């Protein structure tokens with residue numbers, strides 16, 4: 001493999017120094033920007049990052065070997081990381097969106113057998129092959145929007161067979177697609193119709209059969225629960241998350257999205273790596289998350305698409321919670337793959353600064369999926385995942401909102417989008 005030399009970026013956004021711990025408070029604005037910056041890459045790994053003249057001197061005798069990418073006038077960042085997606089599913093639910101536009105609520109649709117149940121039906125009926133093809137198309141689109149690592153949850157199978165099918169698809173995508181896919185088991189996404197009469201029986205099935213099998217097959221790293229009134233209670237969530245821990249799965253939680261329900265508190269109690277959504281998290285829950293270093297994964301695209309007020313990012317950041325951003329890509333509450341659009345929404349609807357949004361979609365997102373030692377910043381020794389945006393500064397990535405500014409994507413030292 002030839003060395004790759006990316007030269008003279010108008011802004012090279014490195015996020016250097018953020019690998020040890022997630023960035024909090026004012027540190028979220030430390031983007032480590034190098035003007036006229038360059039990156040030397042060998043064998044898929046970043047070897048050197050710095051001002052162009054410095055690197056040009058250091059590698060002068062090896063220029064002829066290298067493939068050179070001219071980044072003049074452009075902005076280069078670490079590959080974006082999406083730490084919360086429901087990537088693998090079948091079908092689509094635009095008819096429910098239309099119902100919501102006429103006044104129905106998300107929970108009403110779900111309780112009437114639509115919502116997650118509708119996608120579960122479609123996903124159960126899909127063959128593994130069909131599910132792979134459909135999900136691969138989405139993953140291609142993620143890459144085109146500058147995303148080089150995604151977390152992907154199961155949760156539309158809701159039986160041992162179909163949860164494993166979903167996780168298998170995620171694994172195959174990770175093996176075959178340039179984008180890295182990090183898997184989360186989400187058997188506790190909804191109680192399926194056949195267990196409606198006995199939700200605790202379904203919780204036992206998750207604990208006794210699904211978690212052990214997902215862990216045994218090495219198909220998941222994280223274990224998540226949709227903890228919300230009418231879905232799973234904090235008590236059920238605690239049992240499920242502790243059971244996952246016993247099998248080596250790190251807890252995550254969909255917390256306090258629709259009403260304050262103790263999700264943020266539970267995340268701190270069980271030592272979750274992240275608590276996600278958090279629109280209605282209590283002050284006490286936020287304090288405990290900050291104390292426990294639990295990352296708050298915020299999903300302003302979901303609030304936007306559900307036409308609700310977004311999470312209070314400023315309250316979380318001021319309290320010292322490390323904040324990450326994600327699309328929540330799913331067919332019901334956030335059918336998008338555009339993490340850059342979500343970053344614009346984070347600024348517009350949650351008053352995050354553009355600098356905080358960049359940190360939240362790179363290094364803090366990497367921390368939220370346990371990958372900060374590998375990706376999320378541009379530093380020697382890290383995997384060479386980079387995005388070149390055709391804008392002169394990082395603010396414009398978000399300011400010109402709803403436009404895809406990605407020009408080139410480099411994944412593991414290879415040019416995968418050009």
Ligand code: NIG
Pocket residue numbers: 086115116119226254257302328330331332333334
């Ligand atoms: O994160 N909140 C729960 N799950 C998804 C929605 C899934 C769906 O509607 O299909 C979410 O928003």
Ligand code: FE
Pocket residue numbers: 084085086254328330
């Ligand atoms: Fe979600």
